[in-house]
Amino acid sequence: MEATWKKHLRKETLPLPFCPGCGHGILLGAILRAIDASGIDIKDMLFVSGIGCAGWIPSPHIKADTMHVTHGRPIAFATGAKLFNPRLKVMVVSGDGDLASIGGNHLIHAARRDIDMVVVCANNEIYGMTGGQVSPTTGLGVKTTTTLAGNVEPPLDLCRLVEAAGASYVARSTVFHLEHLIGILKKALGHKGFSFIDALSPCPVQYGRRNLYASPAEQLKDLEKRCVPLEKARSMTQEVLKGRIVIGEFVCRGEH
Amino acid sequence: MSPKIKNPLPPGNYFFEGNQACAEAAIAAGCRFFAGYPISPSSEIMERLSWRLPEVGGVFIQMEDEIASISAVIGAVWAGARAMTATSGPGLSLMLENIGYAIITETPCVIVDVQRAGPSTGQATRPYDGDIMQVKWGSSGDYQVIALAPWSVQEVYDLTIRAFNLAELYRVPVFVMSDAALAHLREDCRIPEGVDIVGRTKAKGVPHFGTEGPVGVPPMASFGEEEGLIITGSTHDKSGYRKTQDPNIQKDLVDRLNEKVLSNAKEIIQTEEHFLKGAEIVVVAYGLVARAALAAVKEARLGGINVGLLRLKTLWPFPKEEIRALRARRIIVPELNRGQLVREVERVTKVEVVYVNRVDGEVMGPGEILEAIKKQ
Ligand SMILES: Cc1ncc(C[n+]2csc(CCOP(=O)(O)OP(=O)(O)O)c2C)c(N)n1
Ligand code: SF4
Ligand SMILES: [Mg+2]
Numbered sequence: 001m002e003a004t005w006k007k008h009l010r011k012e013t014l015p016l017p018f019c020p021g022c023g024h025g026i027l028l029g030a031i032l033r034a035i036d037a038s039g040i041d042i043k044d045m046l047f048v049s050g051i052g053c054a055g056w057i058p059s060p061h062i063k064a065d066t067m068h069v070t071h072g073r074p075i076a077f078a079t080g081a082k083l084f085n086p087r088l089k090v091m092v093v094s095g096d097g098d099l100a101s102i103g104g105n106h107l108i109h110a111a112r113r114d115i116d117m118v119v120v121c122a123n124n125e126i127y128g129m130t131g132g133q134v135s136p137t138t139g140l141g142v143k144t145t146t147t148l149a150g151n152v153e154p155p156l157d158l159c160r161l162v163e164a165a166g167a168s169y170v171a172r173s174t175v176f177h178l179e180h181l182i183g184i185l186k187k188a189l190g191h192k193g194f195s196f197i198d199a200l201s202p203c204p205v206q207y208g209r210r211n212l213y214a215s216p217a218e219q220l221k222d223l224e225k226r227c228v229p230l231e232k233a234r235s236m237t238q239e240v241l242k243g244r245i246v247i248g249e250f251v252c253r254g255e256h
Numbered sequence: 257m258s259p260k261i262k263n264p265l266p267p268g269n270y271f272f273e274g275n276q277a278c279a280e281a282a283i284a285a286g287c288r289f290f291a292g293y294p295i296s297p298s299s300e301i302m303e304r305l306s307w308r309l310p311e312v313g314g315v316f317i318q319m320e321d322e323i324a325s326i327s328a329v330i331g332a333v334w335a336g337a338r339a340m341t342a343t344s345g346p347g348l349s350l351m352l353e354n355i356g357y358a359i360i361t362e363t364p365c366v367i368v369d370v371q372r373a374g375p376s377t378g379q380a381t382r383p384y385d386g387d388i389m390q391v392k393w394g395s396s397g398d399y400q401v402i403a404l405a406p407w408s409v410q411e412v413y414d415l416t417i418r419a420f421n422l423a424e425l426y427r428v429p430v431f432v433m434s435d436a437a438l439a440h441l442r443e444d445c446r447i448p449e450g451v452d453i454v455g456r457t458k459a460k461g462v463p464h465f466g467t468e469g470p471v472g473v474p475p476m477a478s479f480g481e482e483e484g485l486i487i488t489g490s491t492h493d494k495s496g497y498r499k500t501q502d503p504n505i506q507k508d509l510v511d512r513l514n515e516k517v518l519s520n521a522k523e524i525i526q527t528e529e530h531f532l533k534g535a536e537i538v539v540v541a542y543g544l545v546a547r548a549a550l551a552a553v554k555e556a557r558l559g560g561i562n563v564g565l566l567r568l569k570t571l572w573p574f575p576k577e578e579i580r581a582l583r584a585r586r587i588i589v590p591e592l593n594r595g596q597l598v599r600e601v602e603r604v605t606k607v608e609v610v611y612v613n614r615v616d617g618e619v620m621g622p623g624e625i626l627e628a629i630k631k632q
Contacts (some may be wrong), residue, residue, distance in 0.1 A: 013497075043480075043482050046479045059488060060498065065483075065484065066485070067331070068486075068487065068490065068498070069330075069357060073354065076319065077328065077330060077331035078331060079317070079319075079324070079328050079331065080291060080327065080330065080333075080335070081331035081335040081479060082331075083332065084288070084331075084332040085335040085478075087480060088479055088480055105320050108320075109319075109324070
């Protein structure tokens with residue numbers, strides 16, 4: 001029997017346009033599973049996405065209202081739609097370049113307003129669609145097409161950014177930790193206020209190859225190695241945590 | 257036109273500034289969403305709407321910048337709103353990215369451009385016709401917009417209402433081209449009891465981004481109507497699916513985005529004629545400058561000069577037929593810039609065209625236009 005969450009896909013748009021091994025397809029599946037599990041009627045949902053491979057996660061694949069907008073702006077478009085029709089259940093899905101770089105200001109101010117929407121950052125730590133340039137979340141030393149000798153700029157911790165700005169639900173997971181990811185997505189969907197999920201989603205083609213991962217599977221496994229659950233991280237020193245990714249729920253405030 | 261809706265403001269004569277008239281016109285036209293960012297000389301529009309919109313059940317938000325403002329407006333329109341933003345040249349420059357998005361997604365919206373002297377920050381409180389070309393060509397690609405140019409506070413009111421109706425009729429962004437002087441000019445403004453409103457065309461289960469014919473305007477659903485809207489700023493087919501490699505879909509879309517406006521130019525364009533019959537010299541003017549031009553024309557006629565005025569209430573689509581029809585020996589185009597719309601005039605007429613310009617941030621008086629008339 002077909003999994004129930006698959007009914008939310010527009011069959012005529014399949015197969016997905018992502019490269020083999022791309023995390024974005026797994027993330028799409030996680031989002032749909034979370035919606036299915038949360039009992040939300042997908043017809044009440046609006047998905048807004050920006051430009052990049054990540055912008056194609058909802059659009060046009062999800063069978064609901066989808067709005068694929070300009071680079072960096074999905075949160076601003078979503079803000080207008082949500083304010084005018086508060087009955088809409090709004091989810092923004094976009095990339096790290098889109099949400100953290102060109103759209104960084106919108107991210108900060110939506111968090112500050114604590115506007116009721118879920119923002120999912122499909123974070124592959126790279127500009128995937130444009131050919132693998134460095135992004136604001138690329139780690140130190142990582143090779144990209146604009147940092148051939150390794151990135152020298154420290155990455156931005158998006159969870160800490162939106163927490164400081166005022167988001168009332170903030171969590172991080174990865175497509176490797178699928179059940180955990182679905183869990184926090186579900187929680188975010190039930191949360192009233194600004195929910196932010198940093199979802200690490202590897203890009204084997206533009207990131208993996210250049211940084212000597214043997215295969216997409218290797219890259220996924222490395223994600224497991226890099227991640228530390230928040231509970232464990234609390235007892236670790238900053239020194240030990242350097243270069244590691246802390247996953248878990250950072251902020252969970254107010255109504256659920 | 258669908259039925260008149262009752263004006264929320266009691267009818268009568270009001271002593272309004274241009275910016276106040278604009279805000280009240282938006283409310284009367286059914287605008288229920290405004291997103292903006294403060295900028296002189298437009299800010300009074302958003303300040304007034306910040307309290308007037310909640311009074312009539314609408315939504316106001318001050319966004320983090322102009323990019324976000326126009327984005328929020330477009331998002332709200334697809335959520336079902338009639339929506340507007342207001343800005344000035346520097347803010348318009350930021351909005352251009354998503355004005356392009358509104359054009360390709362055929363999103364009806366109104367953008368009030370209260371122009372000021374540029375380039376860049378320029379003179380924030382001085383009038384200028386600085387954005388005549390920016391609104392037409394500022395975003396990338398080939399497209400048509402509609403731009404209206406009021407010459408009085410009353411017309412700011414009337415044309416703002418018209419802007420909302422044109423936006424719905426053709427599913428395009430419509431600009432109201434005010435300026436720093438008109439924004440703060442205080443005059444009588446007659447508020448009518450009812451206003452003619454064009455509603456959104458709805459149809460269930462039909463494509464929202466294409467029509468059978470090459471010049472049509474498709475119906476438009478809103479989010480939450482179970483239409484499964486697929487909206488994208490990429491080239492798309494009639495149903496909204498991204499189609500970024502098909503030359504025919506690209507061509508058909510670009511052609512229709514242009515032709516749906518151009519083929520209706522007759523309905524959209526409004527001009528006003530003063531003493532044009534048999535005029536040997538014609539002044540072509542728009543906005544506040546046209547008031548100085550009319551005074552100059554009257555003065556010159558008293559002196560026996562056979563001169564008339566063609567006033568353009570619509571700047572885009574450009575009234576080329578109206579200009580081409582002028583049988584004068586000279587056309588004079590006064591503008592508060594180094595010559596922007598005058599180039600369009602030159603493009604469409606064989607008559608010799610004379611420029612009269614003012615770029616010092618002051619309003620144009622009848623004197624300089626009269627002088628030019630006398631020289632011809
Ligand atoms: C205004 C603008 N600037 C640049 C681009 C080019 N561009 C397309 S996708 C992209 C990067 C997307 O990166 P990200 O958001 O991380 O998504 P990914 O492809 O990695 O999933 C850029 C810069 C654009 N489309 N628009
Ligand atoms: S380039 Fe990277 S992010 Fe884009 S589809 Fe391919 S693997 Fe995924
Ligand atoms: Mg990315």
